[in-house]
Amino acid sequence: MKKGHFILAVVFFLIAVTFAFYFFDYVDFPGLSLIPYYAASSFLRMSLAYFFALCFALSYGYVAATNKRARSFMLPFLDILQSIPILGFFPAAVLFFISHIHGRPGVEMAAIFLIFTSMAWNLAFGVYESLTTIPKEIIEAANSFGLRGWQRLEKLTIPACVPKLVYNSIISWSAGWFFLVASEIISAGSENYKLPGIGSFLIESTYSGKLALMLVGLSVLIIIILLLELFIWKPMQSWADRFNYDYRGEKKPGEFIFNISIIKRSFHFIFKVFSRVMVSLYIIFHKNKIVKAAAKYSGYLALAAAIGYILYLLLSSVANVFLDLPAGAYSIPLAIAYSFLRLGAAYIICILWTIPVAVYIARNKKASSYLMPIMEVTASIPAIALFPAMVVIFLRYGNLEFASILLVLLGMQWYMLFNLIAGVKSISNDLENVALSYGIKGKLYWKKVILPAMFPSFVTGSITAWGGGWNTLIVAEYITFNGTTYHLFGIGYLLDRATFESPDPGMVILSVLSMSVTIIILNKLVWQPLYRKALTKYKLEV
Amino acid sequence: MLTEIRNVSKTYESDGNKILALDNINFEVEDNDFICIVGPSGCGKSTLLRIIVGLEKPTSGEVFFRGELIAADNPKVAMVFQNFALFPWFTVKENIKLALEALGIGEKEQDEIAGKYIKAVGLDGFERVYPRELSGGMKQRVGFARALAVEPVLLCMDEPFSSLDALTSQNLKDDLLMLWAEKNMPPDAVIMVTHNVEEAVYLANRIIILSARPGKVMADLKIELTRPRNRKDPEFYRWVDKVYSLIV
Amino acid sequence: MIFPKVTISEIIGLLEAVNDSGGVEDAARLAGDFDLELDEILPSIDGAELLGFVTVKNGNIELTADAKMFLEMGIRERKKIIRDKVKGVELIKELRNKLLKSDEQRMKKEDVIKFINNCISTNDIESYFRIIINWTRHAGLIGYNSDAEEICLMAEK
Numbered sequence: 001m002k003k004g005h006f007i008l009a010v011v012f013f014l015i016a017v018t019f020a021f022y023f024f025d026y027v028d029f030p031g032l033s034l035i036p037y038y039a040a041s042s043f044l045r046m047s048l049a050y051f052f053a054l055c056f057a058l059s060y061g062y063v064a065a066t067n068k069r070a071r072s073f074m075l076p077f078l079d080i081l082q083s084i085p086i087l088g089f090f091p092a093a094v095l096f097f098i099s100h101i102h103g104r105p106g107v108e109m110a111a112i113f114l115i116f117t118s119m120a121w122n123l124a125f126g127v128y129e130s131l132t133t134i135p136k137e138i139i140e141a142a143n144s145f146g147l148r149g150w151q152r153l154e155k156l157t158i159p160a161c162v163p164k165l166v167y168n169s170i171i172s173w174s175a176g177w178f179f180l181v182a183s184e185i186i187s188a189g190s191e192n193y194k195l196p197g198i199g200s201f202l203i204e205s206t207y208s209g210k211l212a213l214m215l216v217g218l219s220v221l222i223i224i225i226l227l228l229e230l231f232i233w234k235p236m237q238s239w240a241d242r243f244n245y246d247y248r249g250e251k252k253p254g255e256f257i258f259n260i261s262i263i264k265r266s267f268h269f270i271f272k273v274f275s276r277v278m279v280s281l282y283i284i285f286h287k288n289k290i291v292k293a294a295a296k297y298s299g300y301l302a303l304a305a306a307i308g309y310i311l312y313l314l315l316s317s318v319a320n321v322f323l324d325l326p327a328g329a330y331s332i333p334l335a336i337a338y339s340f341l342r343l344g345a346a347y348i349i350c351i352l353w354t355i356p357v358a359v360y361i362a363r364n365k366k367a368s369s370y371l372m373p374i375m376e377v378t379a380s381i382p383a384i385a386l387f388p389a390m391v392v393i394f395l396r397y398g399n400l401e402f403a404s405i406l407l408v409l410l411g412m413q414w415y416m417l418f419n420l421i422a423g424v425k426s427i428s429n430d431l432e433n434v435a436l437s438y439g440i441k442g443k444l445y446w447k448k449v450i451l452p453a454m455f456p457s458f459v460t461g462s463i464t465a466w467g468g469g470w471n472t473l474i475v476a477e478y479i480t481f482n483g484t485t486y487h488l489f490g491i492g493y494l495l496d497r498a499t500f501e502s503p504d505p506g507m508v509i510l511s512v513l514s515m516s517v518t519i520i521i522l523n524k525l526v527w528q529p530l531y532r533k534a535l536t537k538y539k540l541e542v
Numbered sequence: 543m544l545t546e547i548r549n550v551s552k553t554y555e556s557d558g559n560k561i562l563a564l565d566n567i568n569f570e571v572e573d574n575d576f577i578c579i580v581g582p583s584g585c586g587k588s589t590l591l592r593i594i595v596g597l598e599k600p601t602s603g604e605v606f607f608r609g610e611l612i613a614a615d616n617p618k619v620a621m622v623f624q625n626f627a628l629f630p631w632f633t634v635k636e637n638i639k640l641a642l643e644a645l646g647i648g649e650k651e652q653d654e655i656a657g658k659y660i661k662a663v664g665l666d667g668f669e670r671v672y673p674r675e676l677s678g679g680m681k682q683r684v685g686f687a688r689a690l691a692v693e694p695v696l697l698c699m700d701e702p703f704s705s706l707d708a709l710t711s712q713n714l715k716d717d718l719l720m721l722w723a724e725k726n727m728p729p730d731a732v733i734m735v736t737h738n739v740e741e742a743v744y745l746a747n748r749i750i751i752l753s754a755r756p757g758k759v760m761a762d763l764k765i766e767l768t769r770p771r772n773r774k775d776p777e778f779y780r781w782v783d784k785v786y787s788l789i790v
Numbered sequence: 791m792i793f794p795k796v797t798i799s800e801i802i803g804l805l806e807a808v809n810d811s812g813g814v815e816d817a818a819r820l821a822g823d824f825d826l827e828l829d830e831i832l833p834s835i836d837g838a839e840l841l842g843f844v845t846v847k848n849g850n851i852e853l854t855a856d857a858k859m860f861l862e863m864g865i866r867e868r869k870k871i872i873r874d875k876v877k878g879v880e881l882i883k884e885l886r887n888k889l890l891k892s893d894e895q896r897m898k899k900e901d902v903i904k905f906i907n908n909c910i911s912t913n914d915i916e917s918y919f920r921i922i923i924n925w926t927r928h929a930g931l932i933g934y935n936s937d938a939e940e941i942c943l944m945a946e947k
Contacts, residue, residue: 428627430623430625430626430627431627431629433597433621433623433627434621434623434627434629436597436614436615437595437596437597437614437615437619437620437621438615438620438640438641438644438688438692439615439617439644439645440640440641440644441615441644444640444643444644448629448632448640449629452629452631455631536674536936537630537631537672537937538630538631539630539674540630661866662865662866663865664865664866664868664869666869666930667927667928667929667930667933667944668927670933670935671927671934671936672936675920675923675934675936677797677799677924679797679799679800680797680799707800708803708824708825708826709799709800709801709803709804709807709824709831709834710797710799710800710803711803712803712804712806712807712824713799713800713802713803713806714799716806717865720864720865721865772810773810773823774810774811774812
C-alpha cells in the first residue's frame with residue numbers, strides 16, 4: 001500500500017468533516033463527540049474476537065495436523081462450519097446468549113461470537129495447511145538437531161504457521177469488519193439490543209437524516225482500516241515474508257514500511273508465552289501417568305458430555321420445530337427461491353463487469369498503478385457500511401429491490417475482481433510469449449488463453465462471492481428505519497423477522513437450517529466439482 | 543539470405559542505471575544454417591534470440607527477415623521455449639492445433655497437419671494426453687511439434703534441452719538431428735541458444751560466440767565435423783576446446 | 791517382479807550413448823559421461839535389458855544386434871520396434887490380457903493400481919503407474935484417459 005492510499009483517505013475525511021461542520025448545528029449532535037468511543041468499542045470487539053479466534057485456530061489446527069484420527073472428523077467439521085452463513089447465526093446467537101446472560105453483555109457476547117466465527121475457521125485452516133506443508137527437509141533438519149518441546153514449537157511449528165496466519169489474519173479482519181458492522185446495524189433495530197459502535201453510529205446518523213455525519217462515520221471506519229493496514233498488516237506481511245521457504249527479500253520500490261519492532265516483539269512474546277504454557281501442560285500430562293490417564297478419561301467424558309448436551313439441545317429444538325411447524329414454515333422454500341434469484345442477478349452483473357476490468361487491469365501496468373489503490377480502498381469498506389446510505393437513496397425512489405441487489409453486488413464483486421486479477425496475472429510470461437509469437441490474438445486469445453487461465457480463480461472467486469452474498473442478504477432484506485420496517489420477501493427477511501419482530505425460535509432454527517442446507521447442496525453439486533476440475537485441468541504450473 | 547541482424551544493440555534500465563546488454567551485433571543467417579549462440583551466462587544470448595524472433599525490440603539496429611522488419615507473429619518464424627510453455631488445459635494435439643488455428647487454418651486441415659507432425663516427432667499414442675501427465679522430454683517434443691507444424695522457415699530455440707535430464711536430452715537431440723536431415727521437413731534454418739558447449743558442437747554447423755556483458759560477437763565459427771558426430775571422437779573434443787578458448 | 795522406473799526416452803538416450811562408444815561401454819564410465827551416479831543410471835540399463843537392447847557382463851554394457859538395427863532407423867520405424875519389444879514385457883503382457891478380458895476393454899485406474907501392487911512391492915505406486923503408461927503409450931498398445939481415469943486398448947494401425 002502506498003502513501004497514496006492514506007492520502008486518499010485523509011482527503012475523504014477532510015471533505016466529510018468540512019461538510020459536517022458546514023451544517024454547524026450538527027456539532028451538537030451527541031454522536032460526533034462520541035465517535036472515538038464508538039470507534040474504540042468496535043475495535044475492541046474486533047480484537048477480542050480475533051484473540052479468541054487465534055487461540056482456537058492454533059489449538060484446533062495443531063491437533064488436526066498432528067493427530068491422524070482426529071483429522072478425519074475435524075476437517076470435514078470445519079468445512080461444514082465454513083459454509084454456514086455466519087449472519088444466519090447472529091439472530092440465533094443473540095437469542096441464545098440473551099437467554100443465559102441478560103441485557104447488553106449478552107448481545108456483546110453474541111456480536112463477538114459472530115465475529116469470532118467469521119475469523120476462526122479460515123485461521124484454523126491456515127494453521128492446518130501450514131503445518132502439513134512443511135517441507136520434508138526442514139522437518140528432518142529439526143529432528144537431526146533434536147528439537148523437542150517448546151524449542152520445537154518456537155523454532156519450527158510457529159514459524160511455519162506465520163506466513164499463512166498473517167495472510168489469513170488480514171482476510172479475517174476484513175471479514176470481521178463486515179460482520180461487526182452488520183451485527184451493530186442489525187442490533188440497532190431493536191431498542192433493547194443496541195450496541196454502541198461505528199455500525200450503529202452509521203445507521204443512527206442516517207436515521208436522523210444527518211447524512212454528512214454518516215459520511216464522517218464512514219471515513220472514520222476507512223481511516224481505522226487504513227491505519228491498521230499501514231501500521232500493522234503491511235509491516236507484518238513483510239516480516240512474515242521472512243518465514244517463507246523461498247524468501248527473496250524483495251522490497252517494492254517506493255514502498256513505505258513502518259518499523260514495527262514493538263509489535264514484532266509483543267507478538268514474539270505472546271507466542272513464546274503461549275508455546276511455553278502449552279508445552280508445560282503437555283509435559284505435565286505426559287510425564288505423569290496417573291495424571292495422563294485421568295486427564296484422558298475426564299477429557300473424553302467432558303467431550304462426550306458437551307457433545308451430548310449440544311446434540312440434545314439441537315435435536316429437541318429441531319424436533320419441537322418439526323412436531324409443531326411454525327406458521328411461516330411453508331413460505332421457506334419460496335423465500336429461498338427469491339433470495340437465490342437476487343443472488344443470481346447480482347452474480348451475473350458482477351461477472352459482466354469484473355471479467356473485462358480484471359483483464360484490463362492485469363495487463364495494463366499504467367492503468368493498474370492508479371486504479372488498484374482506489375479499488376483497494378473502496379474494497380476495504382465493508383459493503384454493509386454503505387447500506388444505510390443506500391436505503392435512504394433507494395427509498396426515495398421507492399425500490400428496495402434494487403438497493404438489495406446492489407448491496408449484494410457490492411458484497412460479491414471485490415472477491416471476484418481481486419481473484420480474477422490474480423488469475424490473469426498468473427499467466428506465465430512463457431505462455432504470453434507463445435501467444436505473441438504464434439499470433440494467437442483477439443477472440444482466439446480470449447477463448448483459448450485468458451478465459452481458461454482465469455477459470456480456477458473464477459471458481460474460487462465465485463465461491464467466496466456467493467458466501468459473501470448469502471451473508472449480505474440477511475442484512476439486505478430487512479431494515480428498520482424511522483420506526484418502519486422495510487423488507488423484501490426472502491429467507492433473510494424470514495430470519496430477521498423471527499428474531500426481532502415476533503421472536504419465534506422455531507422459525508429461526510428452520511430458516512438457518514434451510515439456508516445452510518441450500519448452501520451445502522450448492523457447494524456439493526456446483527462449486528466443489530468445478531473446483532476439482534480447476535485444480536486438475538486448469539492448473540497453471542509455476 | 544533468410545535473416546539479417548544489423549547493428550543490433552540493447553540497453554536496459556535498472557534502478558535508474560542504463561545497462562548495455564548487447565553491443566552492435568551483426569550477422570546473417572542463410573539457408574541450411576544450424577546456428578548455436580553460446581557465451582558466458584548473462585551475455586545476453588536469450589535477449590538476442592528474443593530480438594531475432596521479434597518478441598523484443600532492439601534499442602538500436604534492425605532485424606530483417608526475408609527483407610522485411612521482423613514482427614513477433616511472423617508465421618514463418620517459430621519458437622521453442624526452455625520451459626516448454628504448453629497450455630495445461632489442452633491436450634498434446636490441441637496445443638499444436640491452437641498454433642494452426644491462429645494461422646487461420648480450417649479444422650480438418652488442422653487435424654491432418656497436427657497428426658503429421660505428432661508422428662514426425664514420435665508422439666503418436668500421446669495425442670489426447672494432457673501436459674501434466676507428460677515427462678519433460680515429451681513436453682519438449684510437443685514444443686517441437688508445435689513449432690514444426692506451422693512449417694516455419696526459421697526455427698528459434700531458447701535453451702530447449704536445459705530443463706531435461708541427461709539421457710532424455712540425448713535422445714531428443716538425436717531425434718532433432720534426424721528431423722533436420724530430412725529434406726521434406728521444415729525448417730530451413732535453426733538458431734539455438736545454449737550455455738552447453740558440447741551440445742553446441744554436437745548440433746550446430748555454425749557457432750556464434752558472444753562475449754560477456756555487453757555481448758559482442760567474438761567469433762563466428764563454421765563447424766567442420768561430418769555427421770553423425772561422436773562425442774568420443776578426439777576431433778570432436780578439439781572443436782569443443784576451440785570454442786571454450788574463444789569464450790574466455 | 792522388478793520394473794525399472796525409467797521412461798522410453800531415457801532408454802533410447804542410453805543406447806545412443808553406448809553406440810557413440812562403439813557399441814560397448816563400462817557402466818561406471820557411462821554414468822560419468824552423463825554426470826550421473828552409477829545407481830542413477832541403473833534403471834535405464836535395466837530397462838534397456840528388459841527390452842532386449844543390451845546385455846550386461848562384468849559391468850560392461852553391450853548393444854545387441856537388435857539395438858544396432860534400431861539405432862539405424864528413423865523415428866517412425868523405431869516406433870514399430872518399440873511396440874514389438876514392449877509387447878513382450880511380462881508385466882505388460884499380463885496387463886493387456888486383463889484388459890482384453892474386461893468390459894469394453896477398459897479398466898479403471900484403481901484396478902490397474904491393484905494389479906501393479908500385486909506385481910511390484912513399492913511405496914510409490916503412482917510413479918510406477920505413470921512409467922508403465924508411458925511405455926504402453928509409446929508402444930501404442932494401451933492408452934489412458936485422465937478425465938475418466940481409465941485405461942483402454944489402443945487400436946493397431
